[in-house]
Amino acid sequence: MLVPLPQPYDFELSTSRFDVYGRDAATLWHDGGLHRVFAGREVRLEAAPGGVDVHPHDGAIEADVLRFLGLPFELEPFRAWAEADPVLGRLALGLAGYRPVLQPDPFEALVTSITAQQVSLQSAAAIRSRFVERYGTPYEYAHAFPERERIAEATEGELFGLGFSNRKAEYVIALARTDLDLDELSELPDEEVRARLVALRGLGEWTADWFLARHLGRPHAWPAGDLGLRKAVAAFYGDVPDLRAFAERLHPFENLSAHYLLNGLRVLPPS
DNA sequence: TACCAGGTAAAAA
């Protein structure tokens, strides 16, 4: 059944992160469709005219699917705003239909970031997929991302065996066991979310920024410490000494700008 | 083979 999305929409471009950076067992490409578990049911998403074909379709998960597909992003105002900037104007046109996906679950978002700290995204994906297959419930193709409660019972040695560093194994298990309510973070302003996350061991500014950007979809999130973003900004704008300060130029679309710059460097690098 | 990759905390200076 078709779930309509604002046009233009390019499903392949918008979800390409789930294959170009390696295999993600929780959000898995299979035979031209993207498989993921929503509310205890595996769903297959496929490109379709006017939106995305969702199978099986269930009214109860439609809102979750739409959020996953990045519906909260305001692309039309972004495109109009981007016209004033030569770089983003070109990317908004060249990547027309790119709507960044949102990470549906806060625990998944944080564990995903921890696995990606310092190492390449490909390494992170390989390690994370072993983690998902070990602790997550298997469905037809995808696995549900492991429940926080299950990881609270895991041991550091088990995670080390999957390729986590000892440090990262500690971070993930401590995160699973902390009493911080990760769902309540969505009700707090950006700065408060950052403060609560950074207070946890293993979660730094970079991780907090990506949580705001990719889980909460906050418009002004800007992962200034991100190596990939730094390379993308350098490629399009030249040397920028202070990436945090550069964000002022991208206000009020810091988050979408970051996504278009990152994907732009991959798909439409400067000539 | 050695080096780097979408960081972070802890040790050392």
Add this chain to the structure above:
DNA sequence: TTTTTACATGGT
């Protein structure tokens, strides 16, 4: 207080 170091894996 600021700078340096260790960290595990996958790709080149």
